[in-house]
Amino acid sequence: MKPPRFAYAVPESLEEALGLLREYGGDAKVLAGGQSLMPMLNLRLLRPSVLVDINRLPGEDRIEEEDGFLRIGALVRHRQAVRSPLVRRRLPLLAEAVGQIGHPQIRNRGTLCGSVAHADPAAEIPAVLAALGGEVLLRSAAGARSVPAEQFFLGFLTTALGPEEMVEAIRLPVAPPGSGSAFLEFNRRAGDFAIVGVAAQLTLDERGRIRAAGLALTGVGGAPFRAGSAEALLRGEAPSEALFARAAERVAEEVDPEADIYASAEYRRHLAGVLTRRALAAAWRRATSGNREGEA
Ligand SMILES: Cc1cc2nc3c(=O)[nH]c(=O)nc-3n(C[C@H](O)[C@H](O)[C@H](O)COP(=O)(O)OP(=O)(O)OC[C@H]3O[C@@H](n4cnc5c(N)ncnc54)[C@H](O)[C@@H]3O)c2cc1C
Secondary structure, X not given: OOOOOXXXXXXXXXXXXXXXXXXXXXXXXXXXXXXXXXXXXXXXXXXXXXXXXXXXXXXXXXXXXXXXXXXXXXXXXXXXXXXXXXXXHHOHHHHHHHOOOOOHHHHHHOEHHHHHHHOXXXXXXXXXXXXXOOEEEEEEOOEEEEEEHHHHEEEOOEEOOOOOOEEEEEEEEOOOOOEEEEEXXXXXXXXXXXXXXXXXXXXXXXXOOEEEEEEEEEOOOOOOEEOHHHHHHHOOOOOOHHHHHHHHHHHHHHOOOOXXXXXXXXXXXXXXXXXXXXXXXXXXXXXXXXXXXXXX
16 A cells, blocks of 8 residues: 655654644654654554654764763664664663564564654564663753653553654663663564563662662553552562563563463463573573673
8 A cells, every 4th residue: 555645754853853843733743764654654553744754863873871871862763773782782772672573584674763753563673762761852842851760661563752752862771781681472483573672671789689680571460560569579689590480470460461463461471581581591691601601
């Protein structure tokens, strides 16, 4: 099927892009990698009057470290993030998650910020943002604001992004020393969207106890599920398989997935528990081996 008619604008500067978004408001859609937008247009699920193609905006493809955070700009592609030595060294959880997105063709074009703006309930990056307590940097002609992941993802394909705003970047805290992480997911065929995915990061103190835990799931609701009560259960404890099994049980109890054509609610709940236990065990192993095992 072909998309409905739309006008097409290719701004050369951020100011020009934001001006167009202000002019057209909810009638405009930002075009980044097009990997989700074009199928939505072709299926006539969206009918914007204008596409604002941001691919020529200068400087938006940067990955920068600032004040203990990585800032990932609006035009950073999945492939660029997976291959970035900075991301692999400072945020191995993100590198591992992004490497599991779709196929190479999708990763060549798709952007991390596009994935965050699109907010597919099965997407990997929203879960990583939630697990690490990251934030989404939004900009409009009226100014800029930063929204924590937990307030940004509101439900199925629904976010706090306003009609005149674009996602300028995402910002994630780098993994502190003593951290290990794992992103595990289950899908029926390699490259498919995950049925359930788990993002886990553990940070150990000098005695080997868990100083901090970040845990979030994808595929168990409309928005990423931050497993706050399992994180609390882990904090301050000595890591062990038994502890991870208890945390996994807690997660399986607390998620409230829905059935769809891919899996029953019960199956998703089961996967949530199994993958959580395995992800925590892998994160622990990697924390004690300097995360080398987790390098993609
Ligand atoms: C076959 C296939 C398999 C895939 N598998 C996966 C997968 O396993 N996991 C996964 O997470 N994703 C998957 N995707 C989606 C892919 O990751 C997309 O690249 C991503 O979801 C959107 O990024 P994009 O840059 O292509 O955004 P686009 O398609 O250009 O835009 C998507 C939406 O976000 C908006 N948008 C984009 N950028 C911005 C911005 N900076 N500010 C404001 N709004 C913006 C657009 O207006 C649009 O509404 C798959 C896609 C395909 C076609």
